[in-house]
Amino acid sequence: MLILTRKPDESVMIGKDIEVKVLKVTGSQVHLGIIAPRSVQVYRHEIFAQVMAENQKAVAAASEPNAVSSLGENLQKLTERLRGKGP
Amino acid sequence: MDDNKFRRDLILSITPYQSEMLASLEKDAVYEFPEGIPAFEEARRFSLLSTDEIKPFLYLKSLDVDGLGFVCIDPFMIYSGYLARISAADMIKLELRDASEAIVLSFVTVQQNPQENTANLLAPIIINLRNRRGRQVILDKYPVRYNIWDNLDRLEPGT
Numbered sequence: 279m280l281i282l283t284r285k286p287d288e289s290v291m292i293g294k295d296i297e298v299k300v301l302k303v304t305g306s307q308v309h310l311g312i313i314a315p316r317s318v319q320v321y322r323h324e325i326f327a328q329v330m331a332e333n334q335k336a337v338a339a340a341s342e343p344n345a346v347s348s349l350g351e352n353l354q355k356l357t358e359r360l361r362g363k364g365p
Numbered sequence: 366m367d368d369n370k371f372r373r374d375l376i377l378s379i380t381p382y383q384s385e386m387l388a389s390l391e392k393d394a395v396y397e398f399p400e401g402i403p404a405f406e407e408a409r410r411f412s413l414l415s416t417d418e419i420k421p422f423l424y425l426k427s428l429d430v431d432g433l434g435f436v437c438i439d440p441f442m443i444y445s446g447y448l449a450r451i452s453a454a455d456m457i458k459l460e461l462r463d464a465s466e467a468i469v470l471s472f473v474t475v476q477q478n479p480q481e482n483t484a485n486l487l488a489p490i491i492i493n494l495r496n497r498r499g500r501q502v503i504l505d506k507y508p509v510r511y512n513i514w515d516n517l518d519r520l521e522p523g524t
Contacts, residue, residue, distance in 0.1 A: 316453045321503055329488040329501070330404040332509050336435050336472045336485065337405065353422050353436070356479045359517055 398499045437470040443513050455502045459493045466495045483510040
């Protein structure tokens with residue numbers, strides 16, 4: 279891992295398009311400003327990790343042999359209720 | 366920071382339109398997820414199955430990885446007033462021009478007990494039906510594990 283020391287108002291460039299700037303340091307909180315092209319997604323790491331973990335859980339349950347028909351049984355009750363509600 | 370960013374975001378929230386689109390999906394269509402799905406980046410091509418057995422759920426089946434698939438549900442069906450606010454970055458990647466081109470689906474985490482099944486409302490998949498390109502997006506709110514069963518009582522009465 280590359281480690282750089284920065285002060286408030288200083289920044290780092292990642293490539294030539296992405297700038298990460300330290301705006302303010304308050305106790306244990308660091309405020310970052312990120313300037314990046316529109317096509318670059320910026321996420322808080324824990325949110326992205328949570329989505330990855332949930333995807334793995336969703337697949338684990340759905341990928342058994344005959345997934346679709348065995349799911350049919352599981353989903354049936356829920357389906358009945360959903361259909362009852364109707365869109 | 367770019368102040369324009371939020372104004373150019375697109376909101377996908379047209380419920381009746383979406384259910385119509387889901388009902389008329391092309392059976393043999395192949396949907397391309399150029400970046401895969403987070404944690405499954407090798408899975409790029411999918412088909413979307415809707416059988417009578419599992420309706421209104423759908424099954425997003427990988428065409429690249431054997432046995433890989435996700436159960437999906439229309440999030441608008443289980444959460445009144447759900448709003449998928451698509452960022453400019455996601456719109457660019459999907460080449461999305463208008464909300465009417467897209468469908469929104471939530472992955473369902475199936476549990477032993479159907480009453481514990483949850484839907485991922487935080488990170489729905491968006492498919493652009495015009496170019497058949499898909500992507501999982503991360504919204505700025507909504508739970509990653511939303512209990513479908515318990516919350517059905519909170520839906521606006523349709524019965």
